[in-house]
Amino acid sequence: MDLGDLLGPLGWTVQVAAAFAIAFFARTVFSPEGKTFAGVARASAVIALLAVLGAAWVVHPAAGMLLGFFGSRAFGNWRPAQPGLVAGLLAAVVFMALGAGWLIYPLFFMGLAWAVSGGFGQRERAPQAEAARPPELPSQVPGVSLFKSAPDDRLNGYVQDARLPADARAQLAALNIRTREALDLLRGQGQQGSEAEYLTRAVREEYAPNAVEAYLKLPRTLADTAPLQDGKTGRALLVEQLELLLDGVQDVLNTALQSGGQELLTHGRFLRDRFARTTVNLADDLRVPAEVKVR
Template structure:
């Protein structure tokens, strides 16, 4: 018997609170608070507490959000997010101890990709020098070059994830964007919101905004795209990572909105169950009084 069984009638309140805790967790880790240790730790502690109280399922969606959190924070300019990333690693250990043991495998491979991207080497800023682009053949010296931009666009975000012309941090963001945008579209269709403004935004991010950002980056000279500053000291790579992070925030807003909509349905069902099955409690101070008969003398 777990703690949720001991709480009895309060168990349904824990389940409802868990749904709101997921929304709070997502809003925290994908906001500026996700760069701070206190913000991530506070949101993770709420998830862990509700899991101990009986909502054991809550650690699984929270663990999935942690993967997206690491994908968007750990690559690129990760140094400013070190406290939040440390809290995220501690939260991952707690979630695995509470039942989300599957989290170890994607975290391991994501860590390998992070190390392979040379995170400790900062490219030195260079002065932008105009260089005439040299057209490259599709095949040279028996080595087949990567797919053309048109072929990558046709393959969708999944095609860009496999495109070796893109930096590793941008490809990790595109992988997270591919999964979460598809999740948002599936969820909105399941809720009957096909054709809504939220569905339009999610589809535009997936099929237009993200591909346009990638295509603009691929048009830069390969020798200067990751080193020469374009604006405010930012290179083409830094600008691409920044734009993809904005799109990840936009998809998360759509998911948060869909979660609130689904949460209302869950709350309504909880009220129905409470009215239908909750048993009245006895007032020991009044209902158990024994009447005393007074006989006349």
């Protein structure tokens, strides 16, 4: 008798929850969150918990998805996804212990193929590639400080793409500036790995490029004239989506401003209290007693 039998009437809820957990696991590992250790570990823990509670079958589809996850993340430039891959390997061990022992065979051969294809050597060759790359000159934007260039710089390319409408390119230029500014502010406030940083990177590296690529797939002669939904053309829909992203990044900036402003306000209150007391004390020391007569 397993734990699922002991739970009695709650057993069927575990099975239903397992179905939703599979969807959650797939959405996590194949999204940008799949590059992080916390994201993969959290989704895998849900699978393991439900398997222990009685839905033992859930580890098998999850194990199959792990193979797809390793295939999509490990081959090529795997270094950005290294934390997620480590969490995936730990999840594979747990899934095998919970019944998906068959996973060891495809995982072994996939690891062998990865090693043969030069997976280990990529980390060693990276410094040479960086040394061979010409230095990148920062671009000066009036009124905006210089920000460190992000790894994914597709937004700069889209700004110069003549296939895009002028208003969309202006929005992309604003997104390029605002996302860099937001990442710089969040990094300065020690919020690396926060939900705000994840959202900002997703806007820059995924949401905005996906919207642009979807627009570019439309026929050029119809993209700006033929209605697609509610009378809106592809151009109108692109501009609308980019405006939503701009609003989202602006919210991140506003929140970062309030967070950083609290420190400045606290320091200002300290200065007012400190020097207000000093001024009062000096006035008391310099006051001439009333009984002293000037001769």
